[in-house]
Amino acid sequence: MFHSMTTPAPIARSAGQHRPRAAGPVYARLRDLIVRGRLAPGARVTEAGIADELGVSRTPVREAMHHLVRDGLLVPVDGHGGGRTRLAVAPMDPATLDQLYRIAGALEGLAARGAARLAARERAALAGRLGAAERAFRAAAARRPLDYDRLFERHDAFHRTLVDATAGPELRAQLEAIRPRVDRYEWFYAPLVGPDFGPTYREHAAIIRAVRSATAEGIERAVRANWFLGAARLVRALAEGGAGRPASGRA
Amino acid sequence: MFHSMTTPAPIARSAGQHRPRAAGPVYARLRDLIVRGRLAPGARVTEAGIADELGVSRTPVREAMHHLVRDGLLVPVDGHGGGRTRLAVAPMDPATLDQLYRIAGALEGLAARGAARLAARERAALAGRLGAAERAFRAAAARRPLDYDRLFERHDAFHRTLVDATAGPELRAQLEAIRPRVDRYEWFYAPLVGPDFGPTYREHAAIIRAVRSATAEGIERAVRANWFLGAARLVRALAEGGAGRPASGRA
DNA sequence: CCGACTCTGATTGTATACGATTTTGTATAC
DNA sequence: GTATACAAAATCGTATACAATCAGAGTCGG
Numbered sequence: 001m002f003h004s005m006t007t008p009a010p011i012a013r014s015a016g017q018h019r020p021r022a023a024g025p026v027y028a029r030l031r032d033l034i035v036r037g038r039l040a041p042g043a044r045v046t047e048a049g050i051a052d053e054l055g056v057s058r059t060p061v062r063e064a065m066h067h068l069v070r071d072g073l074l075v076p077v078d079g080h081g082g083g084r085t086r087l088a089v090a091p092m093d094p095a096t097l098d099q100l101y102r103i104a105g106a107l108e109g110l111a112a113r114g115a116a117r118l119a120a121r122e123r124a125a126l127a128g129r130l131g132a133a134e135r136a137f138r139a140a141a142a143r144r145p146l147d148y149d150r151l152f153e154r155h156d157a158f159h160r161t162l163v164d165a166t167a168g169p170e171l172r173a174q175l176e177a178i179r180p181r182v183d184r185y186e187w188f189y190a191p192l193v194g195p196d197f198g199p200t201y202r203e204h205a206a207i208i209r210a211v212r213s214a215t216a217e218g219i220e221r222a223v224r225a226n227w228f229l230g231a232a233r234l235v236r237a238l239a240e241g242g243a244g245r246p247a248s249g250r251a
Numbered sequence: 252m253f254h255s256m257t258t259p260a261p262i263a264r265s266a267g268q269h270r271p272r273a274a275g276p277v278y279a280r281l282r283d284l285i286v287r288g289r290l291a292p293g294a295r296v297t298e299a300g301i302a303d304e305l306g307v308s309r310t311p312v313r314e315a316m317h318h319l320v321r322d323g324l325l326v327p328v329d330g331h332g333g334g335r336t337r338l339a340v341a342p343m344d345p346a347t348l349d350q351l352y353r354i355a356g357a358l359e360g361l362a363a364r365g366a367a368r369l370a371a372r373e374r375a376a377l378a379g380r381l382g383a384a385e386r387a388f389r390a391a392a393a394r395r396p397l398d399y400d401r402l403f404e405r406h407d408a409f410h411r412t413l414v415d416a417t418a419g420p421e422l423r424a425q426l427e428a429i430r431p432r433v434d435r436y437e438w439f440y441a442p443l444v445g446p447d448f449g450p451t452y453r454e455h456a457a458i459i460r461a462v463r464s465a466t467a468e469g470i471e472r473a474v475r476a477n478w479f480l481g482a483a484r485l486v487r488a489l490a491e492g493g494a495g496r497p498a499s500g501r502a
Numbered sequence: 503c504c505g506a507c508t509c510t511g512a513t514t515g516t517a518t519a520c521g522a523t524t525t526t527g528t529a530t531a532c
Numbered sequence: 533g534t535a536t537a538c539a540a541a542a543t544c545g546t547a548t549a550c551a552a553t554c555a556g557a558g559t560c561g562g
Binding site: 067072106107109169 | 313314317318321323346347350351353354357358360361419420421422424425428429
């Protein structure tokens with residue numbers, strides 16, 4: 001397993017005899033593996049297998065896997081009637097994508113309403129920061145060849161700027177909870193959408209305008225539109241173009 | 252600990268020598284303990300303590316506690332800077348309550364939009380079921396003395412009827428994820444609100460009317476209003492009335 | 503009397519052993 | 533050739549042991 005990984009090396013057994021907390025790194029590693037498609041949808045994942053692969057015992061792996069189940073990146077596989085739970089990488093399908101994006105839109109839209117309660121000075125400052133983030137995103141989108149890592153980072157930064165300025169801790173936590181899955185779809189289908197980011201540019205611009213001067217309802221509408229339309233774009237691209245990025249993992 | 256529990260007995264060591272899956276029951280038990288206030292906000296929770304109390308080893312308790320952290324019912328206590336995480340029952344405060352209810356409103360509102368896409372016949376049927384659920388809720392609210400367990404069950408049933416008919420699996424999962432915390436606040440502050448459920452009746456009636464004949468926007472607005480106004484009621488009740496239900500747990 | 507230091511107890515994180523159940527592979531009968 | 537029965541491997545859930553670290557009490561010095 002993980003034949004395509006660039007670093008199949010064991011987990012941080014780096015310095016000294018210290019036994020660093022392994023569950024966190026294991027989780028992060030597994031999550032990224034799934035989000036970036038190195039572990040294909042449907043691939044079965046076993047505790048011992050991952051543990052061997054990463055050079056830790058089953059205990060932290062088990063904890064990480066439970067975490068991933070909670071994230072929706074791993075799902076219990078069919079039979080397990082007895083009480084046993086065999087896990088596999090969650091499948092990807094357009095219906096889930098649509099729901100996920102709508103949820104993200106509803107949550108981020110709810111957060112963004114808070115921008116209307118900001119003082120005029122702060123609203124302007126936020127709009128300015130969003131403009132800067134958007135410019136950075138466009139710059140990344142203009143580079144050739146496309147650097148997807150950078151592009152995703154810039155795109156995330158735009159939304160993070162908005163959320164950090166408007167959402168409370170609970171809302172932020174909710175958004176963080178679904179982000180791995182959203183990122184997974186984004187990463188997977190990106191080649192189908194790009195390199196034409198025109199609609200995204202326009203929707204982001206509308207968000208910035210709304211943050212600058214619209215009512216709470218207007219801001220929320222703009223944010224939701226971005227997510228809802230993004231979902232529609234991806235679903236359509238999927239229906240037309242077929243499979244997305246070739247998964248280097250194995251099924 | 253758990254002096255006030257009615258059944259401090261060990262977990263299901265009931266039949267045969269079978270070792271039943273313990274993590275699930277441990278989670279459910281701990282969650283209910285917190286939701287119903289038997290474990291007071293701020294109370295520290297240790298793995299070994301719970302394990303002894305419930306007659307299982309630390310392993311399933313550990314799993315359950317991680318689950319509860321994810322639910323937001325347990326939080327890492329102050330320092331934990333090193334890499335160690337001591338856990339305590341999450342505190343309760345009006346700001347969190349407000350955010351939680353707004354999130355629930357946004358999600359359930361998003362779900363309820365789906366009612367507008369239903370066939371006329373099914374919309375009417377859903378409105379009928381909601382009406383029945385609402386009548387059951389009012390009946391429970393009219394009983395004296397108030398049976399909170401029954402009241403909560405009926406109230407949940409109303410919302411569940413709506414969500415089950417309109418939300419996809421992802422959205423339902425999101426709502427389930429925040430429900431324990433919502434229930435916790437609901438349970439804790441109920442004595443402050445009741446027995447005057449007039450506003451709740453009116454808001455539920457508005458939801459039913461909207462489901463019967465309004466647009467997606469109208470339905471969503473009605474659902475949101477119920478949650479947003481509910482949050483406002485609880486926050487206000489808290490500000491006026493002071494502490495809610497006396498916690499029988501220890502701090 | 504107050505502050506810094508040390509030591510001990512408590513608590514978490516990880517590793518490993520064991521039992522139980524499911525799944526898979528093989529051989530045999532029809 | 534197919535299906536069934538049995539055996540063997542695999543995998544999960546739990547328990548327990550051990551190591552490392554942190555919090556707090558107690559003590560000593562100023």
